[in-house]
Amino acid sequence: MDNLTHSLIGAALAQCGLKRRTGLAMPAMILAANLPDIDAPCAIYGVESLSMRRGITHGPIALLALPLLLAGALITFDRWQARRGKRPEGRLPVHPGWLIALCYLGTFTHPLFDWFNNYGIRLLEPFSSRWFHGDTLFIIDIWILIMLGTALWRSVKAERAGRASWAVPARLACAGVAAYVAANIAISHLAEQQVRNDAPYPVVAVANPVPIAFWQREVLWRTADGWYGSMRCTALSCVRYPRVMRRIGMDDPRIPGLAAKDPAARAFLFWSRMPVAEAGPKGILLKDQRFMNSPARGTFSVLLKPSR
Incomplete structure (x- = not known):
């Protein structure tokens, strides 16, 4: 999913009441919900990044290590502020156990919601490079954004007003998102x-x-x-x-030899779930059926040019 959605998921879970368990719970949940996307800078490699994204940082080793690193960084930050006399007075005491647990919870939501869309995620990297696809949600789901965004606004407003039921809107939104996802799986x-x-x-x-x-x-x-x-x-x-x-066209005998010489083509074919080949005067255009009608379809295609 997009990073706004990931952030709202982390924030909504914290606003359900979990943020009262320890200091820095809200930033921990938001940061953790985005943590596996530390591989995002590889997008500078263009099509070749298709074989890099949603891999090692979304796999089991990273999912075990990254929350601990984040929790350690937040605990260090809290102590650094305390030593300098700049720790906010209203911040709750930081309980390492709770902070670590919330970092894990936030981090685990990330691969789950990435799996729900059709781009793919390598959940077992580096032990297996198999791609998993949930085919459940569009990568930017406006209804989830509305549910979570509205609930957070109402919950924060109620909290500032001192209402005892301030966490209820966030809890209802989280339950609503769960029901919405279940309905989309069925559809x-x-x-x-x-x-x-x-x-x-x-x-x-x-x-x-x-x-x-x-x-x-x-x-x-x-x-x-x-x-x-x-x-x-x-x-x-x-x-x-x-x-x-x-015609799918992937049976063209020229494709294996041309792709072997082209790093972008190799990356594309590693990632592609539904490749299609179209031969033309300039070469063989490789596309993925999932993104052929997408405004970003140029990002998901490679032109194989025959050697002269």
């Missing part, structure tokens, strides 16, 4: 099943979440004999598009 599953059970009876069907219209899916399908297409579906029905069938 994706039912949409995929409809497409698999209809002609041309594809062997692969991926429910691609779409922005805003959470009840709909762009179900991408592939047949065993090399054709692909898509349908717009809800949990109950699908609409077949005109000219639905196109």
